[in-house]
Amino acid sequence: MEAFKGQNILSFIKELPDDEACKAYLAKIKWQDGFKCMKCGHTKGCEKSGYRYHCYSCNHVESATANTLFHKVKFGLQKAFCVVFEMSTSSKSVSSIQMGKRFNIRQGTAWFFMQKVRKTMKSSQQYPLSELVHVDEFTVGGKEEGKQGRSYDSKKKKAVIAVELSKKHQIKRVYVRSIDDYSAKSLTPIFEEHISTTAQIVTDKWRGYSPLKKDYKIEQKFSNNGKNFKELHIVIMQLKSWLRAIPTHVSKWHVQAYFDEFCFRINRSQFKETIFHKTIERMVIAKPIYHKNIKRILSV
Numbered sequence: 053m054e055a056f057k058g059q060n061i062l063s064f065i066k067e068l069p070d071d072e073a074c075k076a077y078l079a080k081i082k083w084q085d086g087f088k089c090m091k092c093g094h095t096k097g098c099e100k101s102g103y104r105y106h107c108y109s110c111n112h113v114e115s116a117t118a119n120t121l122f123h124k125v126k127f128g129l130q131k132a133f134c135v136v137f138e139m140s141t142s143s144k145s146v147s148s149i150q151m152g153k154r155f156n157i158r159q160g161t162a163w164f165f166m167q168k169v170r171k172t173m174k175s176s177q178q179y180p181l182s183e184l185v186h187v188d189e190f191t192v193g194g195k196e197e198g199k200q201g202r203s204y205d206s207k208k209k210k211a212v213i214a215v216e217l218s219k220k221h222q223i224k225r226v227y228v229r230s231i232d233d234y235s236a237k238s239l240t241p242i243f244e245e246h247i248s249t250t251a252q253i254v255t256d257k258w259r260g261y262s263p264l265k266k267d268y269k270i271e272q273k274f275s276n277n278g279k280n281f282k283e284l285h286i287v288i289m290q291l292k293s294w295l296r297a298i299p300t301h302v303s304k305w306h307v308q309a310y311f312d313e314f315c316f317r318i319n320r321s322q323f324k325e326t327i328f329h330k331t332i333e334r335m336v337i338a339k340p341i342y343h344k345n346i347k348r349i350l351s352v
């Protein structure tokens with residue numbers, strides 16, 4: 053079986069027509085480098101029917117979904133693959149309410165599974181932004197005042213955004229991080245995780261960025277009502293309108309997962325051919341997440 057390529061939904065249904073085909077697809081990814089028992093680590097075993105492996109050392113029989121984010125998916129693998137297809141290949145995805153209606157899944161169940169997919173959309177932090185990078189803070193939720201800059205409304209969720217621009221000021225990549233306040237301490241992680249020390253960084257005049265100047269090349273410019281950060285504000289507007297269109301409440305605990313999903317689609321818009329397969333691969337590698345842990349894990 054070949055890796056699925058592209059965004060065509062008819063080809064997708066044709067290539068992965070049922071739960072069995074999806075299970076075969078998972079097994080191929082999971083054991084592409086050979087079998088390794090999840091219980092004892094032994095590498096000798098034999099394939100059994102139903103895309104399972106029998107370990108010769110401890111006799112454990114492992115399914116294709118065991119120890120992956122597809123473990124115990126209640127509504128069937130094909131529907132799970134369809135949700136991943138929708139979230140990864142479309143430009144905006146849909147809400148858990150719409151996803152539930154589309155695939156006949158309860159809204160809460162769809163939401164929980166979508167949170168797992170979002171977890172795999174989190175950046176690996178291996179490729180920091182390295183060219184011209186604009187950084188600014190913004191808020192989401194609460195009442196929109198129509199003005200830019202820092203807001204201290206406690207109902208709003210605060211965030212910091214870094215946008216990498218090409219020489220022609222085209223948006224290349226974006227990272228967004230949820231923050232508790234605008235202090236240098238809160239602003240530092242997005243630099244450490246996503247921006248190279250060699251990048252040419254531009255921020256507004258906010259004093260929270262000053263301590264970072266000792267490690268990063270930061271130029272501080274007057275925002276001029278956002279005119280000096282035009283592209284960055286376009287991305288913020290896109291992110292806000294996408295979040296506003298989500299009919300369910302996005303809590304402070306989970307907003308980071310939505311930021312990760314938004315950035316994942318922008319940063320991989322050039323790689324739509326392989327985006328579905330890569331997302332499935334990430335879901336196979338990721339450790340299972342249980343209901344009781346999702347609030348805590350996703351809020352880290």
Ligand SMILES: [Zn+2]
Nearest residue numbers: 089092107110
């Ligand atoms: Zn074993």
